Amino acid sequence: MNADVLNFEKAGGLVAAIAQDADTGDVLMIAWMNREAFEETVRTRRAVYYSRSRNRLWRKGEESGNVQEVKSLYVDCDGDAVLLKVKQIGGAACHEGYQSCFFRELDGDALRVVGDRVFDPAAVYKK
Amino acid sequence: MNADVLNFEKAGGLVAAIAQDADTGDVLMIAWMNREAFEETVRTRRAVYYSRSRNRLWRKGEESGNVQEVKSLYVDCDGDAVLLKVKQIGGAACHEGYQSCFFRELDGDALRVVGDRVFDPAAVYKK
Numbered sequence: 001m002n003a004d005v006l007n008f009e010k011a012g013g014l015v016a017a018i019a020q021d022a023d024t025g026d027v028l029m030i031a032w033m034n035r036e037a038f039e040e041t042v043r044t045r046r047a048v049y050y051s052r053s054r055n056r057l058w059r060k061g062e063e064s065g066n067v068q069e070v071k072s073l074y075v076d077c078d079g080d081a082v083l084l085k086v087k088q089i090g091g092a093a094c095h096e097g098y099q100s101c102f103f104r105e106l107d108g109d110a111l112r113v114v115g116d117r118v119f120d121p122a123a124v125y126k127k
Numbered sequence: 128m129n130a131d132v133l134n135f136e137k138a139g140g141l142v143a144a145i146a147q148d149a150d151t152g153d154v155l156m157i158a159w160m161n162r163e164a165f166e167e168t169v170r171t172r173r174a175v176y177y178s179r180s181r182n183r184l185w186r187k188g189e190e191s192g193n194v195q196e197v198k199s200l201y202v203d204c205d206g207d208a209v210l211l212k213v214k215q216i217g218g219a220a221c222h223e224g225y226q227s228c229f230f231r232e233l234d235g236d237a238l239r240v241v242g243d244r245v246f247d248p249a250a251v252y253k254k
Contacts, residue, residue, distance in 0.1 A: 005237075030143055074229035074230075074232050074241075077225075077230070081229075083154050094204050095204065098204075101204045102203050104203075105202075
């Protein structure tokens with residue numbers, strides 16, 4: 001099966017997964033996948049991660065609707081990381097409402113917000 | 128100091144570090160940084176990682192000469208990952224001689240090499 005191309009044992013059953021916008025090339029986020037998440041991602045062509053904090057599968061967009069359609073998938077040289085080129089539905093990958101989770105740039109000793117906010121998280125997640 | 132913008136405790140003293148080509152947007156590799164690696168990266172503007180297998184700082188390019196000049200650095204929303212936009216000296220980030228470590232694409236159940244080999248690792252590392 002697909003998952004045999006990966007080495008899940010190296011990091012406690014998980015591989016790193018980077019999501020990149022297929023059109024712009026912007027790096028959107030990094031998360032984790034266990035074997036089940038990887039297999040479901042490949043099968044459904046939608047990004048499924050494994051949440052280390054919640055200890056369960058995390059079907060990206062399950063709350064917000066902002067799913068990631070997987071256009072192509074790459075495996076790194078030592079098989080412990082994958083790169084997904086995705087179409088980010090809703091325009092924002094970050095739960096804080098930014099297009100990318102990497103919306104802060106290091107500027108001297110401080111972080112400066114450089115990303116644009118696409119949505120208001122309070123409205124989307126109804127917390 | 129700079130490193131206080133990151134949460135090193137979440138994953139045993141390490142944060143994930145993604146290197147992206149500053150010009151092309153290609154994702155080159157993923158590695159890890161401890162606090163010392165991060166601080167040296169910021170100070171020297173050259174990528175320094177922490178090798179989990181060798182348990183020591185890994186100054187990218189120390190053997191091959193293919194250093195990564197850091198053009199800008201971003202921190203993700205929860206502070207446990209950084210994104211480096213780099214100029215990859217030598218044209219290849221991967222120790223196997225490819226521009227990117229993600230040189231294999233999942234194609235059905237198999238991996239297909241899609242990257243171009245920039246150098247012969249046997250010649251560069253003299254193994």
